[in-house]
Amino acid sequence: MSAIVSLTIATGVGETLHEGELAINYQNDDAVTDPASSPISIPAAPALAYSYEKYAKLKFDGTFTAITNVKIWKSQGVLPDGVNIKGDAVEEAAYVQPVTTASSIALNDVPENDTDAVSLQPAAGITVTGSYSKYLVSQAVISGGATAQTLATQTYRWRYDET
Amino acid sequence: MRHKHWRAVYNNGTILKQIDGDIENKFGDIDLSQLNKFELVSNNGFIYTVLLNPLRKLIYFVRVTGSFGNGENKIDEVHHIGYEQDGEKHIQKIND
Numbered sequence: 190m191s192a193i194v195s196l197t198i199a200t201g202v203g204e205t206l207h208e209g210e211l212a213i214n215y216q217n218d219d220a221v222t223d224p225a226s227s228p229i230s231i232p233a234a235p236a237l238a239y240s241y242e243k244y245a246k247l248k249f250d251g252t253f254t255a256i257t258n259v260k261i262w263k264s265q266g267v268l269p270d271g272v273n274i275k276g277d278a279v280e281e282a283a284y285v286q287p288v289t290t291a292s293s294i295a296l297n298d299v300p301e302n303d304t305d306a307v308s309l310q311p312a313a314g315i316t317v318t319g320s321y322s323k324y325l326v327s328q329a330v331i332s333g334g335a336t337a338q339t340l341a342t343q344t345y346r347w348r349y350d351e352t
Numbered sequence: 353m354r355h356k357h358w359r360a361v362y363n364n365g366t367i368l369k370q371i372d373g374d375i376e377n378k379f380g381d382i383d384l385s386q387l388n389k390f391e392l393v394s395n396n397g398f399i400y401t402v403l404l405n406p407l408r409k410l411i412y413f414v415r416v417t418g419s420f421g422n423g424e425n426k427i428d429e430v431h432h433i434g435y436e437q438d439g440e441k442h443i444q445k446i447n448d
Contacts, residue, residue: 191354191414192416194416194418194427196420211420212420213420252376252378253378253379254379254380255380257413264419286393297389344394344419344420345420346417346418346419347417347418347419347420348415348416348417348418349415349416350413350414350415350416350432351357351413351415351416352379352380352412352413352414
């Protein structure tokens with residue numbers, strides 16, 4: 190065996206953890222449900238619309254001594270005109286209820302290569318099974334006048350070093 | 353399940369295996385001060401060996417890369433094995 194990594198998404202006031210998720214759904218709901226049930230309305234230009242912030246972190250189970258160098262980036266998927274995904278990292282303790290207004294955390298475009306990847310390495314380190322990375326706080330930003338559509342699947346890639 | 357596991361051989365000839373029957377030892381369980389050589393053993397029997405001495409500092413970690421969002425669950429694991437001596441790192445990358 191070795192470390193076992195999985196995706197956890199947090200929602201709500203009290204940081205409800207949804208373990209073993211397979212995707213981050215950008216939607217007009219603080220939830221992990223099908224985004225088709227809660228679409229984001231496109232505003233008139235020049236206004237912007239926002240998905241709820243999504244707090245996502247990696248969980249490390251299994252057997253290991255230390256996990257270091259945890260990073261994440263968007264590796265595949267083309268965003269249509271008028272749609273951006275912003276994302277930055279915060280420590281777990283910085284969790285606050287996600288908002289559907291402009292995020293004060295997710296300010297930069299999610300990087301699209303490993304060189305510029307967002308570091309999810311927590312300051313306290315990861316040495317105990319069941320520990321988490323930092324949160325990636327991300328948010329879809331929709332420009333006024335964007336074309337209505339279902340956003341094509343985007344792929345996030347993560348990486349870490351294990352001993 | 354990985355296809356390669358480490359084996360630590362001490363100066364007195366004793367061996368600590370990562371997988372020893374039902375027991376899995378951690379890399380942190382290795383007494384690096386008494387290490388004679390560090391081996392990465394493949395399930396097919398092939399062995400990668402790093403010979404150590406007081407001037408050589410062991411380097412070993414597994415770089416794990418994966419993804420989500422695309423419906424795949426493929427994980428790539430690359431063993432980084434080697435040593436550092438006189439400020440120079442000598443590392444070989446071996447796919448699991």
